[in-house]
Amino acid sequence: MNEHTVKAFDEDITRLRGLIAEMGGLAELSIQEALEAMIRGDDDLAAGVIKRDIKIDALESEVDKLAVRIIALRAPMADDLREVIAALKIAGVVERIGDYSKNIAKRVSDIEDRKKFEPLTLLGAMGEAASEMVHDVLTAYASRDPVLAREVIASDEKVDAFYNSIFRNVVSYMVENPATISSAAQLLFVARNIERIGDHATNVAEMVHFAATGVYPPDEDV
Amino acid sequence: MDKRPSLPWPSIILCITACVALLAGGLSLWLVLAVSLVWLGSIWLIVAQPDAAPQPLQETSFTSERMGELVEYSGSPILVIEHSRVTVANRAARRLLGKHLIGQDLRMALRHPAAIKLMDKKKSGFTQIRGLVRRRDLWRINRQVLNQQMSVIEMLNQTSEADIRHAHTDFVANASHELRTPLASIIGYVETLSESGPSVPPEKRKRFLDTILSEANRLQSLVSDLMSLSRIEAEKHEQPEQKTDFGKLVRRAAKEVAGIDREARLQFDINGSVYINGDERQLEQLVRNLVDNALKYGDSGSDVTVALSLNDALEATLSVTDRGEGIAPEHLPHLTRRFYRTDPGRSRASGGTGLGLAIVKHIVERHRGRLDISSEQGQGTIFTVRIPALEA
Known part of the structure; x- marks a missing residue:
């Protein structure tokens, strides 16, 4: 991006983007740790994830304030305005991603008898795919790379396919092992949360594409 | 005036x-x-008009341009940060994190919470971060504060060190497992014999004793393989200097390992004499391991060809070819790893220690040579060793 004649504006935008990146870094770590806690049954790790969400929320409101301030004081135009609007929306979505991680972490203690509960092992690969999407979309945001953003959108299919197969697996597992139904139901919610994380990463990717090029990606299905 | x-x-x-x-x-x-x-x-x-006052000496010590020149060609990624913005990123950093990061907030490049925590501190420090750029990598980040506004960040990739540590632990765990397995069966059979010795029928006792003997032999060969592996590793930086007639040595060692009953299966294709600088004992072991593998894993009764020639690059080229079922391509890159087995059951049954090819690889490396393995499934496998030759 070209430098602005008003240096203060440049500084504001840089700070705004830095805040988003910081939020993203926290959300990324939260996803990974929430899943690790879920799979290993680590309550302390889960508590850490839940606590981290407060920080993410605080950062979101900081982004909100700064974005509104920029719009009010500097009246940005064209790509600058796109940048600020996108940052505003992305912050909201990243905050949602953090919420889903928190939600997963909260369910850690609801799974009983982890060692015998086989479907748990299915989550690892799905979680990895989703957290990779989040990682890539944040990298795309940092480099304003519309190509990488489109790749992230394409990879959402993989997470959806994981979700469907886990759903089928868990349902048939419930039929065979009625004693574990409550744990299995929790697991379905967790899978659902991961699937939503993937969807939200797609949303961010669309906004990254928008901020970089001014149009939404062509194959968007609204 | x-x-x-x-x-x-x-x-x-x-x-x-x-x-x-x-x-x-x-x-x-x-x-x-x-x-x-x-x-x-x-x-x-x-x-x-008085001359323009002489320009005061510039504070050149910490300008970002100069720092940029200084670190540009450094091997590890280095960033210079001014007011939490990246002002300088050297070549390695641009390659790792992308060109776009100059002028951006540092958090765009290093958004991991641990990194941000390090940046928010007033003091210099370091932190270790897993999954900074790619998922499994491990980076150490050093931050040096220069003054209120400026700091320098150096990034060190520790992924491979962590891998080596991991491999080392693996090796110890594997080795103790391999040593314990034969010991367990020896102890088991000896206990049975000593507790109910007289009541065991003679033929059964014979079988027990045979098993004890073969397991003890396996243990012995495992220990001697481990010893020679560690010896070769210890000497791997000293290039051997003994002038050796490689052709003669290959012929002798191959015959020795084949023994009388398998000697007929060996086909030699050795023309003239090829001299190399080498350690005779180790070269013999190399030939023994390769020929023994070929005889063991080739189809029983099929020929094993041992060929030695001098190629255009003045390298002694030794190839050992067997005819058998071959090795699946996915195994090839791992064959020289210690205790790696394509088929654990069969390897143990034939008395393999899982160290043979690891030893071969180390010997070849000590002789400044190369080891190539090519295999076609259903046809057989060719092991090729190239070692720089001496002018005849």
């Missing part, structure tokens, strides 16, 4: 000449005087 080093004589002469010319041209004396006054006055003003 008045002490002028040199009057501007040329200008003064020019002025006077011009005035004389004007006078000659018939202008009034007063006018000419006025003109010359203005002229000389302006010359005086220019000359009287």
